[in-house]
Amino acid sequence: xxxxxxxxxxxxxxxxxxxxxxxxxxxxxxxxxxxxxxxxxxxxxxxxxxxxxxxxxxxxxxxxxxxxxxxxxxxxxxxxxxxxxxxxxxxxxxxxxxxxxxxxxxxxxxxxxxxxxxxxxxxxxxxxxxxxxxxxxxxxxxxxxxxxxxxxxxxx
Numbered sequence: 839x840x841x842x843x844x845x846x847x848x849x850x851x852x853x854x855x856x857x858x859x860x861x862x863x864x865x866x867x868x869x870x871x872x873x874x875x876x877x878x879x880x881x882x883x884x885x886x887x888x889x890x891x892x893x894x895x896x897x898x899x900x901x902x903x904x905x906x907x908x909x910x911x912x913x914x915x916x917x918x919x920x921x922x923x924x925x926x927x928x929x930x931x932x933x934x935x936x937x938x939x940x941x942x943x944x945x946x947x948x949x950x951x952x953x954x955x956x957x958x959x960x961x962x963x964x965x966x967x968x969x970x971x972x973x974x975x976x977x978x979x980x981x982x983x984x985x986x987x988x989x990x991x992x993x994x
Contacts, residue, residue, distance in 0.1 A: 867893035
């Protein structure tokens with residue numbers, strides 16, 4: 839079974855190839871379960887103009903499809919760079935409990951690739967952040983969607 843350093847080297851190789859072969863951003867990710875690579879991903883933001891096409895999210899999407907589950911409990915993420923807040927949130931949501939990365943936000947800063955500023959912003963209370971986020975408790979007509987979900991899932 840490969841070591842943490844070997845899996846991180848795989849992620850770095852993916853990142854390097856992403857830059858050299860595709861002119862894309864230098865990020866790669868390897869998702870492992872039970873010592874086996876389940877999926878990989880590279881940053882595809884530039885080619886697709888989709889800001890969610892980060893390496894970690896691409897690996898999560900591929901792993902969920904391969905494992906036929908929206909839960910990835912027991913999986914480990916090996917990323918070339920420090921996962922951004924969006925990726926880290928997804929990692930939490932799917933049940934992944936371990937993440938290893940090779941390049942820090944400090945390493946990425948001089949290239950304009952650090953997400954430290956976003957982490958700092960999100961650490962603030964919502965009312966103190968630079969974007970407006972407001973709770974507006976409007977309820978439309980018809981069945982409440984949360985209640986519909988609960989009812990639908992009781993029958994499964």
